[in-house]
Amino acid sequence: RSAVMQRLEDAVPNGGRLDFMAHAMHTLGTIEPRYESTVVATATLARPIELGDLRQRVRADLCARFWPFRCVVDMDAKGAPRWRELAAVDVEALVTSVSLPTTHVLPNFVGDSFAEPWDWSRPLWRMVLVTFADAPSRPVVFVRMNHLVSDGVTMLKMFLCTFDGADANALDPP
Numbered sequence: 001r002s003a004v005m006q007r008l009e010d011a012v013p014n015g016g017r018l019d020f021m022a023h024a025m026h027t028l029g030t031i032e033p034r035y036e037s038t039v040v041a042t043a044t045l046a047r048p049i050e051l052g053d054l055r056q057r058v059r060a061d062l063c064a065r066f067w068p069f070r071c072v073v074d075m076d077a078k079g080a081p082r083w084r085e086l087a088a089v090d091v092e093a094l095v096t097s098v099s100l101p102t103t104h105v106l107p108n109f110v111g112d113s114f115a116e117p118w119d120w121s122r123p124l125w126r127m128v129l130v131t132f133a134d135a136p137s138r139p140v141v142f143v144r145m146n147h148l149v150s151d152g153v154t155m156l157k158m159f160l161c162t163f164d165g166a167d168a169n170a171l172d173p174p
Contacts, residue, residue, distance in 0.1 A: 037147035040114050041155050042106070042130075043163070045139050054129050054141070055095045061162040063089050068149040072123055089123060097129040106130065106140065113144055124149050 063069045071083045100109060109130065118124055124146035131139050141163075143155065150158065 036118060038114055038118075039145050039147055039150055039152055039155055040110060041143050041152070041159070042110065043141045043143075043159055045141060045163070048131075048137060048139050049129065051095070051097045051129050054127070055091045057162050058095050058127060059089075059091050062158060063091065065161065066158065069123060069125060073120060073148065086123070094123060094125065095127045095129070097131065099131045099133065101132070102134045103132050103138075106132075110142060113142065116144075118146055 058069075067085065068083070070089050071085050073081050074084045076082050098109070100106065113126075113128070126144045128142040128144075129139060130142055141159075143159075145155065
């Protein structure tokens with residue numbers, strides 16, 4: 001085993017099948033420390049959810065189970081990126097809500113959010129509960145993550161974990 005691979009393995013916590021993606025994303029971060037690639041997704045919920053309930057699900061299902069949700073990327077003394085686990089995650093700042101006048105402006109909201117630069121001093125994900133004046137019973141959850149945190153398949157697993165109670169590590173990719 002090479003010294004680089006050993007360093008990567010030492011820097012990434014263990015845990016289930018999702019470790020493969022965590023190692024891959026960590027490797028990308030080692031190659032390009034300020035990797036700006038962003039993954040976004042929206043999910044229309046079958047029924048409304050309160051912001052406080054969504055935050056509680058995120059704490060219990062995402063922050064507790066998936067270590068990248070509890071981390072920031074720091075640079076060590078040699079300038080190499082390192083995941084640093086936070087003592088506490090400010091879920092209130094990371095999971096927010098917005099009310100839009102109509103469902104037709106959702107693509108603009110997603111596009112504007114997608115283009116925002118990352119604040120590397122905070123966890124590299126955001127979640128927004130989007131409600132609409134013209135469709136109050138059909139909220140949307142918008143998720144924005146740096147690719148270091150997740151890829152599309154893993155994001156789908158995390159959605160299932162959070163909203164359907166599935167075990168994301170037991171789910172095979174589609």
